Every structure is written in structure tokens, then in C-alpha cells.
Amino acid sequence: MSKILESRSVAPQPSKTLDAERANTDFNIDEMYEFLEGSKEKAILRQEIMSQLERDPVLKTDQSYYDLTKAEHREYTAKKIARLSQYLEQDMPDVAKFQERLNLIAIVDPQLGTRLGVHLGLFLSSIKGNGTDSQFNYWAFERGAASVRGIYGCFGMTELAHGSNVAGLETTATYDKSKREFIINTPHIGATKWWIGGAAHSATHSVCFARLIVDNKDYGVKTFVVPLRDNRHELLPGISIGDIGAKMGRDGIDNGWIQYSNVRIPKEYMLTKYSKVTDDGEVIEPPLAQLAYGALLGGRTTMVTDSFRMSERFITIALRYAAIRRQFADKGKQVENQLIDYPLHQRRLIPLLALTYGMSFASDNIQTQYSETLSELDRGAQSGDFDVLTKAIGKLKNLFGCSASLKSTLTWDTATLIDECRQSCGGHGYSSYNGFGKAYNDWVVQCTWEGDNNILATSAGRIIIQNLAKYLKTGKVSTSNNDFAFVRDYNKFKGDSSVLRDDKLNDLSSLLDSYTAVLIRLSESCIKIINENNGNSDIVSAERVALSKLFAYRFMLDKWILKINSLSKDSKIKPDLINLAKILSLYKIDEFSGFFLQFKILSTESLTNLQSVLKKLFVEIRPKIIGLTDSFKYSDFFINSPIGTYNGDAYQKYFDIVKIQNNPSISKAPYSEFFEKALHRGSIEEREDNEKSKKTLDILSK
């Protein structure tokens, strides 16, 4: 055989390729990991939890997961919850550790995180957030809900005809003074509680959001604990529940619908930390209405972390496969090129790696903000001191704005990342065993639940505009609004002078300035349009969404630069971190170039130069892509995707898994007999007994 033939008949050797890539890493993987995780302690804790999850016989998730039916997903998820509750008892009272456990398990089995998260993070958190200490103590500890004992809770907020608008919910809780009871009622089909996770088959109790009606007066939506099932797990009278059935993803969760038909609960089942009703029916409203919503922000901040984790997983798969996959040889060469050496492939994936790095800083910051805010709120509520409360609410407002912007921006970006990574893996990205399909389907609901992304983004955009408007009016910024205080740089960036000149394209602090400038100029333009439209800010809702996204990138970049500055001068991880930060900044400037050009932050000529700076940065970071993804320290268990396997032996592992899951010795389908008969059905004339033949027609025409 000729030389060409010989070389062609050699099987691909992807492991060798990946070894060679790995050898390019010029920094310490552990150091990078600790940097991304926030500290050495956090890094160690996470690895400990990860190894427990990976080895646990019940919690473990392998390729067979991708072939489960909905019924199996439901059952296995329930069994995993039973198993996890043992860890919960062990972790107590370290709730943060258990939360970390749930966050990490959500990487490979998001539905499990959610199904248990509804009970712990929504049901119990809302009792904690809206109930008195005594109420929380009863339901959580005396009854055992905190360790998933006796009680399993669901969160009865959304209704069939009301998702986003909580204030418009229609379920009623009418106070019956004579019996000191509330009557919970679903007035019509549109008010049916819908999408309630855990309601279909698990929950014994609901936290029900219902309009408080006293003496025919509507006091708006309050929260009540309403039991659904007794301790034989039988539905209580007046409670109608059904399974809402098949969903795009998260089959392991038993989402359901609930109708309450004049169900009576004791007055004491109302959660009364802030609002209460006296026996006589006097309604006492909270001092500050926002207080009731603090606990719900936990979900949003978790979703920022989820975005980071999910992005880590899928960019690792895509970059490993891009390193070992070869297509097209250069002229005169026999070995085909690695996909990652194509400029287009670099442009598709490297910015997503940079984005993932950026998310780590957003995640770390928002988690800290959340825990600090909650403890200040608690302190305020306990002390009853109005000043402490006001300060806590300032923090809450900042958290609300940041989490609205980050949750929406990053869950959208993660959906895009999973999808782009899948497409970058070609056909094999479409195989369930490589993980993209289920992950995407499970993921995208994050863009909708706990605040629809468009609603959140327009809110965050409004906050930015309001902060600038306030500054323009008063010359002051709310000191507590730290992350929105950049508006005080108005004078520095107003007007239309260029901010990002050619010689600054490679300078991180100028890049940060360019985001500050575009936020300020776009907000100012929105203020003008709103004023021209009689104060109607809906007219700039698309711009508000853009503001929210730009704010999120500015936020990440800001925290990122601070963290880079904390590194020693000769840190080995510093150069790559700086390059990745530049890539994210430049890439997003390019994506939003319409705004950056429109507001003259950079000139059209600079945009051309920006493209070539970006391309050079891709080439610089290219040799490190394997080291930079190894730094996420995901074992093959957490990757759960043969084409993203650590040792690079993608094809063999993928083929093995396909054969394990689909035994090739069974070569006929269960319906084969039917299909074979159809193939051998004979001609149409035979099957019609020749009743259209010329002979027949001759007879019939006589």
C-alpha cells in the first residue's frame, strides 16, 4: 500500500494529542482552582463533597441516566432525596455545607437539586423568611421538615393564568372571624396553582400564596401553610391535585397542579413575621413591604452559581473535544488539523471559556452578598431597630438589582454556551450520552422561573436608569447601592468623546471604563426618551434589557480586576487571567458594538482594531485551553460525557458506552415483524385483488 494509505488506516490517537496539550500548561492547576473557588478552604471542601457524591452508590449518575424514562427519573430522584436526607442530618447545622452539596450535585443531576431545593429552598425558606421564629421552629424542627422528616413541602405560588405577576394571584384566603380560620379557595380555573414542584406525588404541605380577604376587603397576597396530605400520604378533603405531566426537561421532578376548594386552616397557619391578622380581623401590615421578599432572592443567587458550574462542565467538554478532533488536512500534510486550531473554532469557544472564568467571580461575590444581607435582615427584624432595618433594606436593594441582572444575563448566557458547545461538537453533540441534550433541556427553565429573565432584566435596567436619574437630580448616589454607584462617574464619561482609543484596547481598566461609559450614556439616552414619552419607561424596555446585560459584564469585570490585583506580581496564573478578562471584555464590546459605536465609546476604526486584538488574544490563550479547563477539576463523573473524557480517548469511550446502553447482539427491533411484513407486502395490484386491472374494468364496463 502507498504511504497515504498506510497513514490513513491508522486509528486516531486522541489521548496522545491531549497529553501533548496538557503539557503546555505553565501554571499550577491547584492554584488556579483555589483562585476560582475563592479560597483554599472552599476548594478543599468542594473536592471532599465531590468525592462523596461520586462514590455514593445511590447518588451516582452515569451514562445510564441518559436512557431513563420519565417514570424512572421520578423514582430515582425520590430515592436520591431519601439518601441525601441522611447527609443533611450529618451536615446539620452547617446549612451552607449542605447547600454546597446540592449545588455540586446539580452539575450532574439538576432535577435532584431542584426537587429537594423546592422543599428546603422554597418551602422552608419562605417559612423562615415570612414566619415567626416559633413558626419556623415548629415546622422545621419539631415536625422535622429541616431534615426531610414527616413533612415534605411545596411552594404554591404560580397559577395557571399568573406566572410572573405575584401581586395578581387570585387564590383567596378569607378570614372567618367566628371560627378563627382562613378559608383557602381557588375561585376558577385560571387560579389553579400550576407548575408546583413536588405537588404531584411528594408534598404533604404547601406554602400557599393567597389574597388575604378580611371583611370583604382585599389586603393583597400573603403566605399560609396549607396541608395537602395526611401522614398516610392521602389527599386531604378539599384538596385536588394532579400531575402536570411531561416537560421539556427535569423529568425527575413531580410538578403538579393544586386546586383548593374552601379548605379551612387554623388562623395560626398564616406566616406572620411581617403581616398578621388579629383575632378580630384587624390586619397589621409590615413596616417595610420589601422585607417579605428577601428570602426568595436565595434562588436567584444560587442560579448565578449554577450558571458558573454548568458552564465549567460544558466548556470543558467542548474544548477537550476541540483539541482531539481533527478535520481537514493542510495541503501536503497527512495528519488533519485539530479543530481548535481553526480561528473560527477559537472564536466560538475561547470567549465562552473567558465568560466561565468571569462567572466564578460573579458567583463568589453574589453568594457573599446574599449571606451578609440575610443576616443583617435577621438582625434588623430581631432588634426591631428601624435604622438597622433601613440599612439592611439598602443592602437588599443592591442584592435585588445585582441578582436580577446576573441571574438573567448568566442563565441566558449559559443556555447559549451549552448550545454553542454542543454545536461545536458536531453530530456527537446531539447524542444523549454526551450530555448536552438533557443539560440544555434541564437548563433553560432557569431563564423562566424565579423571575422571568425579561422581567428581571427590565427591572435591573430600570434600577440603573433610576440611579443615574437620582444622581443627575441630587448629585448623590445611595451609598448602600455600591454596585450601582458607578453613575457618579457621569461627569467623567458624559458627552460623546471616545473612551476606548486604540492604544487602550489592551488595557483592562480602560475596558472597564468603556462599560461604565456605555452604561451611563445609554441610561442618559433612555432618560431622555422616557421624558419625551410622558414618563413611560416601557418604551425603552429593550434598552433596559441591554443595560442589564452590560451591567452584568461590568460587574464581573470589576470583581475580576480586584481579584487579579490581589495576586502577587510574579503569580504564574496572572497572565492567563488577565488575557481571559480582556477576551471577555472585548468579545462583549463586539457583541454590543451597536451601542458602543452609537454612543461613540469607540470609533468605527477602533472596532476593526478590536477584532485583530481579539484574534491575537485567542492565539495567545490557545495553548492553555486544556490547563485552563483542567483547573475546574471536574472528574469524569461530573463531566459524564465520553467525548469530554479526561484522558482524551473519546471515540473508544463513546463507542463502549453506546454498546453498554444498546446491546448490539439484539439486532432486531421489537416491532420488526410488523416492519418486515410491510416491506414484503406485495404490489398494490396484488393487495387489491387486481380490482383495477384492465380485465376487471372491462368486465365492469359491460
Place this chain on the structure above:
Amino acid sequence: MSKILESRSVAPQPSKTLDAERANTDFNIDEMYEFLEGSKEKAILRQEIMSQLERDPVLKTDQSYYDLTKAEHREYTAKKIARLSQYLEQDMPDVAKFQERLNLIAIVDPQLGTRLGVHLGLFLSSIKGNGTDSQFNYWAFERGAASVRGIYGCFGMTELAHGSNVAGLETTATYDKSKREFIINTPHIGATKWWIGGAAHSATHSVCFARLIVDNKDYGVKTFVVPLRDNRHELLPGISIGDIGAKMGRDGIDNGWIQYSNVRIPKEYMLTKYSKVTDDGEVIEPPLAQLAYGALLGGRTTMVTDSFRMSERFITIALRYAAIRRQFADKGKQVENQLIDYPLHQRRLIPLLALTYGMSFASDNIQTQYSETLSELDRGAQSGDFDVLTKAIGKLKNLFGCSASLKSTLTWDTATLIDECRQSCGGHGYSSYNGFGKAYNDWVVQCTWEGDNNILATSAGRIIIQNLAKYLKTGKVSTSNNDFAFVRDYNKFKGDSSVLRDDKLNDLSSLLDSYTAVLIRLSESCIKIINENNGNSDIVSAERVALSKLFAYRFMLDKWILKINSLSKDSKIKPDLINLAKILSLYKIDEFSGFFLQFKILSTESLTNLQSVLKKLFVEIRPKIIGLTDSFKYSDFFINSPIGTYNGDAYQKYFDIVKIQNNPSISKAPYSEFFEKALHRGSIEEREDNEKSKKTLDILSK
């Protein structure tokens, strides 16, 4: 009860809302439908076929489809194919009618279209494209493949380690002169045929793409018919086949892998329309290498039509639901606003409606191009006249470029459209019963197969650049390259003068000019960069993707304007068609504003004005959205989504379907006993027999 309470407890009346919306239609729905379908005849034919599909007891697809397991999807799809083959026999020889039938069925059951399409559109088309008339006649008619009798074919092209690069495939077909046979062999795991639709359980024969080896010389990839199973449906010796298992979507297709182990086939099984091997082993190559690929473009053109059909379906659902769904009331009002009245919601959905309309013209044009090109190619091949062939190849090149741009752009846009429409429906978009999940999962493989979108888009981009380069060099355009001939407007649009001034933002032909100008200026800039980089065009691959997309929008707009101009002056459908064309043009200019500003097609000030022109157009088209989607004439059967139901009674229909599919009288899960036990497992101390109690530890410490 107070007034507020009374109004709140009224169930939503969405049907009334939709009736009112429908009454705003000021044009004839039938007239619009015929315009979109291309002619009255086509419109009638399609409605006839649709009613046959809808009523057929086997082909019918209802909400139960969304709850089927993979095994059920596989079986039902096979049964539908058996049913469809009866229609096939009836339609013969009108292949176009049957193709239309398949296109229409793909709206509600895409996997069915594909599973049969592999046999008819890939297996048989490649025999027709690459085989002699006699070969085609044998396999298609004598053996019965054309009516799905006796033979079921699959298309053995892609391999485990080679997707996109057909020329790099590694399966071999070695000629054994002594026995006049080819030996088909899979040399190693990487060359395993992979993703082969129908291979796992259906196919009896494969068209195998393999490297022709004669006397140790490699002649590149040719095509061979290789039998896989005998007429008992048993695997032939040397054939190893397995199921590749679970996929992101299209569960109804039995994709498989094939390994050929030195399988011998008679020499006559090679497809020899263009390439052949004499008995002595002399290889005769085709006069023009491109000829062999003509037949494969059928898939790409079909995908342009698929994009149109799928977009019609989902924009209808999203707009109907946006019209009946209400969230948030204005101050002082009791009835909440319709979602479609929010400017952001208009901006999210109305451009997608405009895009769908644009797709109809792309689909109609590309189908005509395809059938004309194929018949010219046939004429050329039959006559053997080199001039006829050359002309046909000119047409083929144009089709190649247009279909590469349109297939990639529109399949991407359709994925985005399905996803954006889903998100616009809030949580209910995530329910399987509303159709988005399965449709998206089924859809997205269209971005990968039959030419990965990035590969196709960079090809199309290269063609545009090459056309401009040729024009700049020679002052001529290839006359056959009609759709790329706009480069001859180079002198009109070169330089950096503004093309789209403020007073032209509302003028369709100026909008078309702006696309021509951006294509020319961006191409020219690419030529410059390529020259600076020693002719390396990979460096501008991202720009080539952008060129391909901009070309697709220019293409649609061009055909659209031609069709609008054919309407009579007082046509009632004209004003909305003009507005929609403007919306699509302006919306995409905004999306690509970086390029439009960078190349000074419009000024930054004009971009601000463009935004307000767009907003005004949304408001103008807003009252017609129901009429404009009714014009697609999809019955509830084709919609298969309760929230998109024609009469608007979304909540009731959705609730009914959920109850049909998930019987609420079964209130416990099959695993309930396990779950109940876990909930009532007692405390950790009890379960551990108090072995950590103080009492125990006291004893143990003694």
C-alpha cells in the same frame, strides 16, 4: 364583596379576546395564504394533503405524542412509514406531491419525515444522482425501493471520526480484479459508520461512501450499494450493526453504527454514473467532479422549507398566546394588559413574524431553483454535451452558494425562533404539551447535519468574497451566478458614504441597497485582510459567517420586493407585506449594526432613528398579528399546542389535555411506599440505636 373582589374572581375569557383580535383583520386570509404558498394551485394542494394527514388514523399526531417513550416513538414511526408507503404508491409518479406530503407531515412529526426521507431522499437520491439509469431502475423499481417495498435503504456517509469532511472518510472499497468484486472494509474504530439513520433496525441496504482503492492507489471517496440484511431481515456476514441509542431529539429514528469487515460486493454494485472502474482496474473519473454532489443539495433546500414551516407553527402559537395572556394592570384599571401590548413583547415576537414571512419567499425560490437545476443536470448528463453541462454546473454553483447561506442562516434562525417563542410563553412554554420542547430538540440537528452550519456559512461567505474579487479583477460577474451578481454594484456602493440616510429608513429599495452595500464593503475589507495574511482566508472566517447571514437576508428581501411589486396597486394584503419586509430589514440591520456602522452604511444618529422607526412599525402591525398568523392556515392538529389553540380557549384546553394525559384519580406515585417510609424513618438517634448518645459514650469511655 367589594367591586375589586368580584372582578378578580371572574375566570379569564381568552376566547373573547381572540375573537376581538381576529376582527381587526382587514385583508382576505385566503389571498394572503395563496401569496405565501406561491400560487392558488399550491395552496389548494397543500390544504388537501393537510386534511388527509389530519384525518388519517395512523398518521395522526395528538398530545399523546408528547408522552411517548423512545421505544414507542420508534415503533409508531415505523407504522406511519408503512402507512405512508400506501400514499406513496398512490401519488406515483408525482414525486413532488409526495415530497410535499412529507414536508407537511414534518411540521407535526419531524422524525417521521426524516426516517422515511433517509430512504427516499438520501439512499434513493444518491442512487439516482450517482448511479446509471439502469442501476436506478433496478434498485428503485425492479426491487421496489421507490415504493418502500423489499428494500429499505440507509445512507452510509458519516463516520465516528469524520463528520463534516467527506473527502477524509476512511472506509475502503478495494477492487479485487480476480473476482471482479469490491471489498468493503472499516479499517479501525474511527471509520465506523456513525449516525446512520435507519441502520439500527430498518435498513436492508446501504449506500456506502468509501475510498476506492485499485492496485494500492487511492482514488478518493466513491459510492457503492452494500446490502446489510437479507430478506428475513437477518444481518449478512461481515456486517456489524448497533443502535447508537438515545439522542437529543428525533427518537423515532433508529440511527445506528455499521462496521464492514471485508464484505465482498459484486463490481456492479458501484454507482457508476460519473466514476467507474473497468474490469481490468482502470479508473474512469467524471468530467466534472461537482456533478456527483448535485443530488445531495435536495436535503439543504428542503431544510429551507422546513425552516419556514416550523417557524409558521411556533410564531402562531406565541402570538396567539401573547394576545390572550394578561399580566399586570395599568394603574386604576382592573383588567390586566394583553402581553402583546408591551413594547418589549412586540420587539421579541413581531420581527420573528416578519422573518417567517421572509422565509416563505426564500423557500419558494430555492425549491424552484433546485428542480430547474436538477433537470438541467439530467439533460446535460443525458446529452453528454459539455456546454449544457457547464451551464448546468453554473446553476449548480449558484444553488450551492444560495442553499449554503439559506440553510445555515434559516435553520439557526428557526432554532432561535422556537426558543424565543417558548420563552415568550413563560412557564407554559416549558410544558411538553405545548410542543416547544420536542420541536426544539428535533429541530436543532438541522444546524449540524447535511453540512454543519458554520462550514456552510463560511463556504457561502467565501463565494461572496470570491465573486467580488473576480469582479474587481476582471470587471465581470459570472452571468449564471445570478444571486451573487450584486457585486457588480461595487462602484455604486464602494467607499464610505452613507447609504441609508434618515429619510430612507422607511424605503424598501434603500433598505435592500444597504444590504448590498454592507456585503460589498465587508467583502472588500475581507479581501484586504486575506491579502495581508498571505491569502489565508481562515483569518476572516467569522466575517464570512456574517457575510453568509447578510446574504440570506438580502436574498429574502430581494425576492420579497419582487413579489410585492407583482401585486396590484390596491391589493389589501400589500400594506402589511411592505411593513413586515421593512421590519425584517430594519431588525436585522439593528442586529448587525456593528457592521452597518463600521462600514458607514448608516450613521450612529440614524441608528437611533432606526430604533424609533422600528417601534412605530411594531405598533402599526400589532392589530394584525392574529390575521397574519391565521393566514398560515394551520389547524389545531398542525399546531398541536393548547396555548396556541385557534379559538383562544387556551387554559381550559391545556388543563383538559394535562388531565387526559395524567389521570388525577391516581394520586400516588408507583414509588410512593418507598418515599413515605423515608419520610417516616424516625430520627437519626433511633435509627442508630442511640449508639452515639451520652449514655452510650459514657459507657464506652470507661
